[in-house]
Amino acid sequence: MTGRLAIIAGRGLLPAALVAALDEAPLVASLDGFLPEGLEPDLVFRLERLVPLLRHLEDSGVTRVVFAGAVQRPRLDPALFDAATAQMVPRLLGAMQGGDDAALRAVVGVFEEAGFQVLGAADIAPALVPGAGVICGQPTPADERDAARAAQIVAALGAVDVGQGAVVAQGLCLAVESLPGTDAMLEFVAATAQRPNPAAAKGLLYKAPKPGQDLRIDLPTLGVQTVQKAAAAGLAGIVWQAGGVIVLQPAAMQAAAEAAGLFLWARP
Template identity: 40%
Template sequence: MTTVEKPRKLGIAAGAGPLPIALAEAAQAAGREVFIVGIEGAASSDIARFPHAWVRIGAMGEFLRLLKEAGCQDIVLIGGIKRPDLSKLGLDVTGMKLLPRVARWMKAGDDGLLRGLAEFFEKEHGFHVVGAHEIAASLLMPEALLTRVAPSDQQEKDIDIAVRAALAIGALDIGQGAVACRGIILALEAAEGTDEMLRRVARLAPELRGRPEAPDGVLVKLSKPGQERRVDMPTIGVETVENAAAAGLAGIAVEAGGTLVVDGEAVARVANAKGLFVVGLGRARIEKGSL
């Protein structure tokens, strides 16, 4: 008789946004047990629908204890967390011992911090760090147009301009997104994140940005070159579409296979209702646009 191996239990370190819930649902649908550790002040109260616990961001020892006692073997770090003020973390003993390394990792940028944490969990505590895309490939953006509206010729040119800008800031570990309109870069994403960047665009004078009555301009999101995809991938959702529409943009272009889409059906539905396009860019198109 063939024995079917039970899927490894998944621990989810949950930050802000809807992705931790979407991931937990996808994991359970695939037959995995999940246990969510919600970061206080970041994670949604919706994690209460699943086996869960709460921990403050500086309580690393408690975080590790909870995952081990729950029997988690694989862990995924998902959801937004604001870059911490090291002086206000309220560190426990494990956190205090880790602090010098965290400070060193942070000097290497966000990607350096995330790589360091992944190595800490794996080499020192025996967890296997996995990416959300490895758990739920259905969350990945396809190389396709999701909407009824397609980019115009000018918007295709703006996509290429924003691709070059996004790759440039990504290489410097600054951010993942850029907004271009009629041949001009309007905004680059930094530590504030995509939604705040779009709110900045919405505050620009109408003659600079697209307008709701005559949408123009595009948002492009791409992975940073060499990015640690297990712990950090570009993400869009309904809020991204709503903010792009409020900024007067005509659409959104993201990296196919390298961007997480929270509830793709809802994203397409809202984008169609607002007259925006949402398109996944293949690697060949990104490389072409970067020239």
């Protein structure tokens, strides 16, 4: 499919990173209240005006869209609905009550039904979604065991649409990711966590998509700040599911990890 690309943007650095990876400028549409960092959107929209947004994208020659950036469920204002979008209210509200994954699937479905091809970040910027391999440092056998344990925990969390990350040390779960996010989880570990054996494995952060997740939307994201928070929490490294996690500013993230003595591992 040819035609212009639109980025449906939320908060964070990912929308700007995608723009930087493209040869042609996309149309950037940002959800009101969730503006991206380092990027000026072409337009700002509200979910209550979703159908007018779809029509504007079509009139602008857009045929492909990618969702990028963090959003929270917006509070809907009944007075702002146009007639066409109002017909979607039961569908959207029902999806929002089903959890983040269900809400995102519903929005993606609306775009696809309107004739747009929905792409993932890996489709347009594959370098931001690394394949399997140790990027820097070297996990120990104890780290490998902790990573396997963390993967089990994150899979269980994801199955009930809770979070996409956990911190594990010496086989014990020190923290899991919930609504406050990865940074808050790492800050909690830095402030409270005690390892059973101070001389043994220091632990690691593990991130992965939810089981059965549509990899075009809501992929976990790591960056330089994640490395800094993990180092402050006293962890040995960061592990993620290869091909399922976005790494922002890969070179800067690797440099920060090397400086902090952390390993980075995209786990198969």
